[in-house]
Amino acid sequence: MVSSITNLAAVLVLAPFLLGVINKTKALVAGRTGPPLLQVYFDLAKLLRKGFVVSSTTTWVFLAGPVLSVVAPVVAALLLPLGGRPALLSFTGDMILFVGVFALARFFVASAAMDTGSPFEGMGAAREVTFSALAEPALLFGMLALTRMSGSLTLTGMFDLGASAAWQKASASIILILASWFILLLAENARVPFDDPTTHLELTMIHEVMVLDHAGPAFGFIVYGAALKLTVFAALLVMLVIPSRPDSGALALATFVSGLVGVGVVVGLVESSMARLRLVRVPQLLVTATLLAGFAVVLVLR
Numbered sequence: 001m002v003s004s005i006t007n008l009a010a011v012l013v014l015a016p017f018l019l020g021v022i023n024k025t026k027a028l029v030a031g032r033t034g035p036p037l038l039q040v041y042f043d044l045a046k047l048l049r050k051g052f053v054v055s056s057t058t059t060w061v062f063l064a065g066p067v068l069s070v071v072a073p074v075v076a077a078l079l080l081p082l083g084g085r086p087a088l089l090s091f092t093g094d095m096i097l098f099v100g101v102f103a104l105a106r107f108f109v110a111s112a113a114m115d116t117g118s119p120f121e122g123m124g125a126a127r128e129v130t131f132s133a134l135a136e137p138a139l140l141f142g143m144l145a146l147t148r149m150s151g152s153l154t155l156t157g158m159f160d161l162g163a164s165a166a167w168q169k170a171s172a173s174i175i176l177i178l179a180s181w182f183i184l185l186l187a188e189n190a191r192v193p194f195d196d197p198t199t200h201l202e203l204t205m206i207h208e209v210m211v212l213d214h215a216g217p218a219f220g221f222i223v224y225g226a227a228l229k230l231t232v233f234a235a236l237l238v239m240l241v242i243p244s245r246p247d248s249g250a251l252a253l254a255t256f257v258s259g260l261v262g263v264g265v266v267v268g269l270v271e272s273s274m275a276r277l278r279l280v281r282v283p284q285l286l287v288t289a290t291l292l293a294g295f296a297v298v299l300v301l302r
Contacts, residue, residue: 003249007082015227016040018264025268044220052216058115065112066218069225072105073232081156083256092153095143106132113210124209134286135187141293142177148300159239173296180292185233192271234263
């Protein structure tokens with residue numbers, strides 16, 4: 001229990017650091033010094049000290065979006081066996097809750113954007129919901145394949161691939177899931193090639209356009225929630241790549257954190273080596289991710 005709480009605390013604290021790793025990697029590839037690794041922490045501290053103005057035409061939904069964007073990944077992290085340790089919250093079928101909390105957060109963030117009455121933000125909300133409908137099947141198919149491999153209906157048992165010898169029996173399926181979920185990580189977290197978190201081009205923004213009216217602490221919650229969501233999706237990949245469970249709690253945590261940093265470096269390299277896709281190409285890549293996870297299911301069922 002102590003190790004599980006420690007690993008969860010590490011995820012909550014290191015989430016902004018993962019964004020710093022991505023930004024630093026992109027800067028180094030471009031031949032720049034770039035911002036310090038702790039820059040996101042400084043930005044969050046500045047945002048939390050600021051005030052913000054709320055339009056009189058908005059309702060409670062406008063502030064529910066930032067709150068749910070943080071609560072959802074925290075609940076999702078509670079369901080994961082981080083660092084090879086049992087999840088703090090585990091029950092049969094908990095993978096459905098894992099997918100559901102992110103869907104709930106997405107609903108409220110999109111609703112908060114529409115609550116402003118801005119057609120521009122409504123356009124971004126429509127894009128976000130459309131693309132997420134294409135992305136969620138990839139996550140569910142991947143979990144279905146892992147359920148078949150492990151024989152468990154809980155996330156803790158599902159990711160205990162070392163005990164079930166899944167890498168020896170179904171390594172091809174795991175590789176397909178890794179490829180599918182990496183595409184999903186980029187899509188769900190508004191990264192290149194699906195979106196560019198640094199862009200301000202009105203006709204191509206997806207996630208950022210939904211939060212243009214948020215400022216101060218509300219926007220700080222959104223930034224932290226985005227960092228935490230990225231860390232949770234990166235944890236899914238790390239748990240697949242490193243299925244073994246080290247005996248030492250300190251070694252388990254160090255291995256897990258190193259894996260998260262490695263995912264951040266890979267994301268930075270991907271964003272440095274390719275441009276954002278045209279919007280009409282985004283559904284094609286999301287369907288590809290679903291097909292990869294679907295093929296993984298077929299392989300484990302044959």
